[in-house]
Amino acid sequence: NIWLVISQSQLMSLILPAARLFSEVNFLYLYQASILIDELVLLAGSYLLARRLFKTTAAAVYTSSAITFTALSMTQIWWDFHIYYLFTLITYSFLRAFQDTSVKHFLLGALFTAATLVGNLPYLLPITAFTLVILAIGSALASPTGSLARAISLFRCFAWRHVALLCLIAALAASLLFYVRYYGSDEITFGNIGRSSTTGAVSTL
Numbered sequence: 001n002i003w004l005v006i007s008q009s010q011l012m013s014l015i016l017p018a019a020r021l022f023s024e025v026n027f028l029y030l031y032q033a034s035i036l037i038d039e040l041v042l043l044a045g046s047y048l049l050a051r052r053l054f055k056t057t058a059a060a061v062y063t064s065s066a067i068t069f070t071a072l073s074m075t076q077i078w079w080d081f082h083i084y085y086l087f088t089l090i091t092y093s094f095l096r097a098f099q100d101t102s103v104k105h106f107l108l109g110a111l112f113t114a115a116t117l118v119g120n121l122p123y124l125l126p127i128t129a130f131t132l133v134i135l136a137i138g139s140a141l142a143s144p145t146g147s148l149a150r151a152i153s154l155f156r157c158f159a160w161r162h163v164a165l166l167c168l169i170a171a172l173a174a175s176l177l178f179y180v181r182y183y184g185s186d187e188i189t190f191g192n193i194g195r196s197s198t199t200g201a202v203s204t205l
Contacts, residue, residue: 009034009082010041013118038085043068045089052095082119086112087128091135098139101153103162110169117176 011034015022022030046064054060067088071081093109096102116128140147 009038009119010115011037038081039068039071041089042071042085045086045092049088049092049095052092052099082116083124083127086116087131090116090128090132094132098147098150098154101150101157103154103157103159106154107162107165107169110166114169114173114176117173 009031012031015030015034043064046067047060050060050063051057054063071085090109090112093105093112097104097106097109113128116125
């Protein structure tokens with residue numbers, strides 16, 4: 001149902017298909033472990049991104065700790081936490097892809113972007129997309145020639161197998177959207193007061 005869809009973590013996605021194997025285990029402990037793993041993902045992504053942006057390890061440790069330990073994940077799992085917990089890892093992957101001309105990290109960035117569809121609502125995803133676009137525009141304005149050259153170099157490194165993997169990731173994202181749209185809304189009732197339930201036309205004023 002919709003409540004599972006918007007609070008489901010990566011660990012729960014792996015466990016739920018084999019839920020019968022964990023029938024004797026207290027589900028609360030598994031759920032808390034899944035939230036802890038999400039926090040560790042945020043910490044890892046923040047540290048990797050900080051190491052990419054700062055010169056000293058101390059600055060990276062301080063920044064990543066500040067980001068992770070100020071995120072009240074246990075009270076934000078419904079909306080806030082799952083919007084941004086993968087964002088630093090996504091940003092790190094795409095940044096390294098362009099700076100190091102790494103197709104592997106570009107594919108990882110695309111995969112992590114698709115993974116944000118797990119435990120998140122589709123209409124919140126434009127927040128992630130908008131932020132990534134702003135970062136890309138800022139990078140391009142800071143160094144137009146260098147950014148264009150790196151983008152061209154990365155594009156030239158793509159082979160057909162990389163394109164096939166991108167298509168596979170896109171299909172995964174589409175299937176997750178389908179899951180949210182058709183299987184995660186069984187408890188939602190749409191009410192249009194004063195409108196026809198079939199045509200949407202205004203029936204009363």
